[in-house]
Amino acid sequence: MSAAGADTAPVLRVAIARKVYGAGGPEPVEAVRELSFQVTAGEIVCLIGPSGAGKTTTLRILLGLDRDFEGRIAPEPGGEGARLGMVFQEPRLLPWRSIEQNVRLALPRERRGRDLDDLFESLGLAPWRGRYPGALSLGMQRRVSLARALADEPRLLVLDEPFVSLDDAAAAGLRGLVTGAVERFGTSVLMVTHNVAEAIEIADRLLLLSARPARLIGEERLAVPRARRDRAFVEATRAALAARYPGVVAG
């Protein structure tokens, strides 16, 4: 299924000692404290925590969008070696460029002309390549955002609440596309969510975060293959987690 158990070199190593907003100001807010984890090759890791726990802050740090923190991230955030594809919570497409251009413009200049037929085909976007994002539903726009993230064959795919405000069918469809991409390209996934059931369906490993300041309070490995995770399994796992981490997982 995946290389979760294999002891390969991690594609991401995170060790954030501290992240404080408004440090030195009248009301400093500590967003993250002592948060360390790794993501290994081909693994799907879900970061779960209550809203406002500092999950998005953590993502911004590893994307290199926020450099004001204490700690170490490898590879260097925002650097050449990061090989990271990002799916933001909002699709963040350029509404004035076509779907195809949106995907290509995110590629470095020398690879912008590459063949993307397979990618568009596998995400069901082939008929839409020439359209503007405004013509697409939110679910389809998220697919474009996923295509953009996968176009440069990243080693790590980072997803920020990618299934929020989608109906069940659209969410399930997109989830299938993410796991499909992992299996096809061997990409690792780091996904942030507050939806525990969704995380249980998709993840190899769950990382549970406390309320602010975000700290790692638990780690759960899900050994059952994804294909065999039915509704009953998801419910049972959720109940077990709720019993063990009452602050993070609602009962």
Next chain:
Amino acid sequence: MAEARRRVRPGAAAFAARLASLAILIGLWQLAASLADTRTLPGPLAVAAFIGREIESGGMLTNIGVTLTRVAVSFVIAMTLGVLLGVALGRSRLADRMLDTPLLVILNTPALVITVLAYVWLGLTETAAIVAVALNKLPNVAVIMREGARSIDPGLEEMARTYRMDRRTWAAHVLVPQLQPFAVAAARSGISLAWKIVLVVELIGRPNGVGFAINYYFQLFDVTAVIGYSVAFMSVMLAIDTLILQPIDAHVRRWR
């Protein structure tokens, strides 16, 4: 298909409404002129006859050409500098703090004062005329572009940084498309402002152009000629707006 058909009809209807309102306006003018029956309010036919004569003699076309050139040169200068200044003001808080007051001062200096000072300092020259017009228009462009630069979507900025877009890609596909609607708005409001100021500048210190001609006929108390010149030049500016600026506007908004 259905969408295209629906779009054509309101366009045609709008055009018809425009024509109708123009016809009513000319009708009212004719009515007022025949009721008043004085030399100070000539009817549309008299004005049209004057325009015809002036075009034939060549005087009007030369004057309109000269004025249009001044509008074009000062417009280009004011747009270029105004866009650069406005974007700098919108993106840098320091620049905004330093330049906000000077901008307000120029914005609130009467066009006449700027014009007179330009002529005094630079002499009664073409350069002074162009500088005066450009300086009058520049703050408006800068203020509109500042709004544009302030409204840039931070989410797209983060996206561009995350995907490590190079500067050229970012400028061409992320920054400029967000500024375009503001630039078009600045251009459309700016060109009408520019031509009004050009006339004043010509009236005060130029030996040719529409403003000069209007002043000349004003001194002869030839109202037909004054109205004739303004109607002719207004038509030219309206044509520029409809045939050049509006299509650009529509092109910039095509993805909406």
